[in-house]
Amino acid sequence: MTSIVVLTFNSINFIKSCLDSVFKQDCNDFEVIVVDNGSKDGTVDFIRTNYPSVELIENKENLGACKARNQGIEASNGEWILTLDCDISLEPSFLKRLTSLAAGLDSRVGVLQPKILKNDRKTIFSCGIFLSGIRRFYDLGKDKIDNHKFDSPKYVFGSCSAASFYRKSMLEDLREDTGYFDERFFFLVEDVDLAWRAQQRGWKAYYCPEAICYHSGNSSGSTPAERRYLCFRNRFLSISKNENLFGKIKLIPVLFFYDLPRVMLFFLRGEVKLGREVPK
The missing domain is CATH 3.90.550.10 (Spore Coat Polysaccharide Biosynthesis Protein SpsA; Chain A)
Known part of the structure; x- marks a missing residue:
């Protein structure tokens, strides 16, 4: 069944x-x-x-x-x-x-x-x-x-x-x-x-x-800003849970050159909660 x-x-x-x-x-x-x-x-x-x-x-x-x-x-x-x-x-x-x-x-x-x-x-x-x-x-x-x-x-x-x-x-x-x-x-x-x-x-x-x-679409009723926040936060949570130490070290350049500029962009947009959450 x-x-x-x-x-x-x-x-x-x-x-x-x-x-x-x-x-x-x-x-x-x-x-x-x-x-x-x-x-x-x-x-x-x-x-x-x-x-x-x-x-x-x-x-x-x-x-x-x-x-x-x-x-x-x-x-x-x-x-x-x-x-x-x-x-x-x-x-x-x-x-x-x-x-x-x-x-x-x-x-x-x-x-x-x-x-x-x-x-x-x-x-x-x-x-x-x-x-x-x-x-x-x-x-x-x-x-x-x-x-x-x-x-x-x-x-x-x-x-x-x-x-x-x-x-x-x-x-x-x-x-x-x-x-x-x-x-x-x-x-x-x-x-x-x-x-x-x-x-x-x-x-x-x-x-x-x-x-x-x-x-059909976004039945959750969430806003784009909320979805960006959760996608960022949850991606980092998933990496912290599942990636091994060597893999995390390899990701440092990616986090610095790709993710950090995006966090700064969220600050500029006024999405302060998102920007503050990601680095934690």
Whole structure:
């Protein structure tokens, strides 16, 4: 069985499309858990009224994507966990393609990455996570037109948690005191951190291009400045956790010539909180 964990936060404009696509899947061996982070727009009442089979976990405030996702995983019963942001909608064959592929893969494959397209259904959002030698992370194919260059299955560094198919035994193996997903990250870059830890423990990530879903946009409601702050802070947190001493020494020139000027730019823009946080 698969456990589908959906996160919501003031998601009334997205949740119907998401859950309708879940319940239109070609297979039905799954449970659905929605974790709500203190929505004030009627999201919870809408789910309770229209999707009575959904297990609903209600937080009184926004605890962040990491904490909410961890709550859903803890409540799950499936061998595989599909994490979904509320602004994701699935093709009807999505889950069947993932489960069929998973059944024939190496047992050390701990996560499958679907092809995530933007809502225009032709532009790529993510075909997996890539971590560069200077420890910058990218979504493979991001903003490129889907012209079949990303139609071949392959191993990747990690999977974008907006729509990821995780083996629960891997998540249990990677669990820390701060959770499956490190709750200090709040949201953003937590999937990079998880992928990095998975690689270090011998787990693999695999890209499944036949499983297709669509990503509508920024359902978190965060501002660009907030996202820049969290991306910077969480990138440094991930490096401090996962990079070895020699690797950190090698990164010093990168931090000085690339990151320090960007921190100064944030000061000039008035984003003082971001600029002060990064060097810590």
